[in-house]
Amino acid sequence: MEIATFNINGIKARLPAVTAWLQEARPDVVLLQEIKSTDEAFPRQPFEEMGYNVETHGQKGFNGVAILSKLPLEDVSRGLPGDDADEQARWIEATVVGRRAVRLCCLYLPNGNPAPGPKFDYKLAWMERLKARAAALLAAEEAAILAGDYNVIPQDEDAKEPAKWHDDALARPESRAAFRRIVNLGLTDAFRARNQAPGQYTFWDYQGGAWRRDDGIRIDHALLTPQAADLLEDCRIEKALRGREKPSDHVPLWLELDA
DNA sequence: ATGTCGGCATTGTGCCGA
Numbered sequence: 131m132e133i134a135t136f137n138i139n140g141i142k143a144r145l146p147a148v149t150a151w152l153q154e155a156r157p158d159v160v161l162l163q164e165i166k167s168t169d170e171a172f173p174r175q176p177f178e179e180m181g182y183n184v185e186t187h188g189q190k191g192f193n194g195v196a197i198l199s200k201l202p203l204e205d206v207s208r209g210l211p212g213d214d215a216d217e218q219a220r221w222i223e224a225t226v227v228g229r230r231a232v233r234l235c236c237l238y239l240p241n242g243n244p245a246p247g248p249k250f251d252y253k254l255a256w257m258e259r260l261k262a263r264a265a266a267l268l269a270a271e272e273a274a275i276l277a278g279d280y281n282v283i284p285q286d287e288d289a290k291e292p293a294k295w296h297d298d299a300l301a302r303p304e305s306r307a308a309f310r311r312i313v314n315l316g317l318t319d320a321f322r323a324r325n326q327a328p329g330q331y332t333f334w335d336y337q338g339g340a341w342r343r344d345d346g347i348r349i350d351h352a353l354l355t356p357q358a359a360d361l362l363e364d365c366r367i368e369k370a371l372r373g374r375e376k377p378s379d380h381v382p383l384w385l386e387l388d389a
Numbered sequence: 390a391t392g393t394c395g396g397c398a399t400t401g402t403g404c405c406g407a
Contacts, residue, residue: 139394139395139407140394140396142395143394143396144395164395164407166395166396190397191396191397191405191406192396241406243407335393335394336392337392337393338390338392339392340393379394379407
């Protein structure tokens with residue numbers, strides 16, 4: 131089973147690029163972040179015509195997540211538990227059953243800038259809720275993946291210029307510690323399980339010629355429960371997509387699971 | 390180097406978020 135996670139930075143602006151990519155790459159499952167669309171406005175039809183089931187958790191103008199799957203999506207759940215007052219659409223999960231059942235959690239973790247401040251507080255609180263959900267998934271002892279835009283640069287080797295990020299919400303010690311607490315519950319960073327090299331990025335800012343200078347950061351991650359990690363066959367970053375026409379500022383992260 | 394995008398409210402262009 132091939133699963134890709136991709137922050138597309140707006141489905142309306144990215145529809146041609148995303149459909150062209152899907153036609154050639156043909157993943158079984160796609161986890162999308164930053165659709166920046168309501169459920170009603172999301173263009174389901176082009177994806178359904180390609181054979182995908184579509185489940186969205188959208189919001190007008192900002193955020194929004196979705197799951198596309200060739201297999202049926204079962205037990206769909208929207209919203210990260212733990213705060214009924216949170217209206218930001220950043221979490222959707224569902225189960226696919228191939229040769230094995232896999233729980234798919236698609237997440238768009240808050241950016242948190244400027245830090246310190248209320249947005250940073252919201253990020254850290256959201257990460258506490260994510261930790262609680264991860265603990266529950268681990269307790270179920272089933273194959274689950276928690277993948278998406280984490281907006282966390284885990285270590286200095288995950289940035290071309292780490293020093294310029296040290297005061298940023300993506301790399302501050304509080305953000306990195308919160309990310310480590312989640313991983314340390316017993317999850318596997320799928321990319322790092324397969325590739326230990328520095329200089330592996332999933333995001334290059336539109337500004338300042340970041341792509342041209344390969345000034346990137348690794349902030350899109352897939353964390354796996356042990357039962358999912360046992361199924362992991364490969365994990366790779368599709369860097370070339372960033373160099374195409376009208377790209378997102380993120381590129382897809384791919385998982386190959388024996389499932 | 391207040392640099393680049395996307396979306397919104399709006400019909401010109403400024404604001405917000407990233």
